[in-house]
Amino acid sequence: MKRRVGTGAAPGKVILFGEHAVVYGRPAIAAALGTGLGATVEADATGPVLRIPAWGRGGQQVRLESAGGSFESISRAFAVALTQVGLISAEARQVAVTVDGGIPPGVGLGSSAAFSVAVLRALFDYAGHPASPQTVLAAAMEMERVFHGTPSGLDHTIVTHGGCARFQRGQAPTFESTFESLPVGRPLTLVVSWSPRELTTRGVVARLRERRERYPLPFERLFDAIGEVTREGQVALSNGDLEQLGLLFDHNHGLLSALGVSTLANEQLVSLSRRGGAYGAKLTGAGGGGAVLALMPEERCSSLVSTFEREGFKAFATTIEATP
Ligand code: PMV
Secondary structure (H helix, E strand, O other): OOOOEEEEEEEEEEEEEOOOHHHHOOOEEEEEEEEEEEEEEEEOOOOOEEEEHHHOEOOOEOOOOOOOOOHHHHHHHHHHHHHHOOOOOOOOOOEEEEEEEOOOOOOOOOHHHHHHHHHHHHHHHHHOOOOOHHHHHHHHHHHHHHHHOOOOOHHHHHHHHOOEEEEEOOOOOOOOOEEEEOOEOOOEEEEEEEEOOOOOHHHHHHHHHHHHHHOHHHHHHHHHHHHHHHHHHHHHHHHOOHHHHHHHHHHHHHHHHHHOOOOHHHHHHHHHHHHOOOOEEEEOOOOOOEEEEEEOOHHHHHHHHHHHHHOOOEEEEEEEOOEO
16 A cells, blocks of 8 residues: 655765775775755656755656756666665656755765665655665665766665765675765864866766776776775774875875866865865865865864865865764
8 A cells, every 4th residue: 555655864984094095996985964965755647756845956857858958867866766665657657856965066975875875765665665774775776877977886875874984895796885884083174165167077987987998007007096095084084083084085196086076166176175274184075176085174164164165166074073
C-alpha cells in the first residue's frame, strides 16, 4: 500500500584531503556538512515532476530523455532514481519530487550526491520499500555516474554515512571500496568560499585523465604525494593539531595546482583565506573554479566571510564537530 508522502534528506560534504588522487586509488578524507538537501515526494497525476526552487527550477516538468541544457543531467539522474526504486510504469511515475536546502549546485560541496541520496531516500520512503544503506549506495552510484562519468564513489558514500571518514576506491581484482569513520580530535572551524565553476566535475576529471594518459609518471608521482599528505592529515585530524592540518591543507592545494585543476579564482580565494588568518587553505572537490576551504581560528571567521562578500564571492562558516 503506497503512502501519500515520502521524505528523505542528505548532507553536503567537503573533501579535506585527496580529491582527484582518490579516482586513481589513493585514500581521501571527507566530512559531511551540517547543512544539506531535503526531498519530498507526493502523488501527482502530471508526474514525473521535479522541482528544485533553491536552484531556480520552479516546477519544471521533467521530460526524462529530452530535457536540455544544464537540466539534462539532473533529469537523467532523476530517471535513474525512479528506475532504481522500481517506479517503472507510467502510473508508478505519477509523482512530484521537490528538493530544497542550502547546498549551492556544482561548486564541489556534494550537491549531486546530496541530491541523489535525498531523492532516493524520499522515493524509497514513498514507495514503502525500506532501503538499506547498501541499496541506497548502489543506486546513488548509478546516479553519480550520470553526473560525473567515472566518479570514485567518495561523494555519495560520505553523504550516505555522514561524519568524517577515509575512503579508498576498490582496485582490481575485487574493486571493493573501503570506508572508515575517523576520529576528529578537535572541532574544525572552516570558512567555505566559492566562485562559479569554469568546468563541471566530469569535465575536470576527464581533462586530468587525458593528461595523465599522456604523461603517466609525473601524474602518478603527484597522486602518490597527495596520498602521503592524506595519510599525515588523518593523524593530524585525530590529534586535533590545527597548525599541522593547516600546513597539510596548503601542501594538498599546491599538489592540486600542480595537477592543473586550480583556476585563477581558486587561487584568489586561497590567497584571501591565508591573508585572512587561515591555518591553511585548499580547493575542495574537483576544482576548475568552485569551492575553497579555509581552516580558521574561530574568532577570525566572520571577518573572512565579510572579506569574501566584499570581493564579490559567496561564503559561509561551518564547523566539523569533534568525534571520539
Ligand atoms: O567537485 P565534486 O564535489 O564533484 O567532487 C569531485 C571529487 C573528485 O575526486 C575530483 C572526483 C571523484 O569522483 O572523487
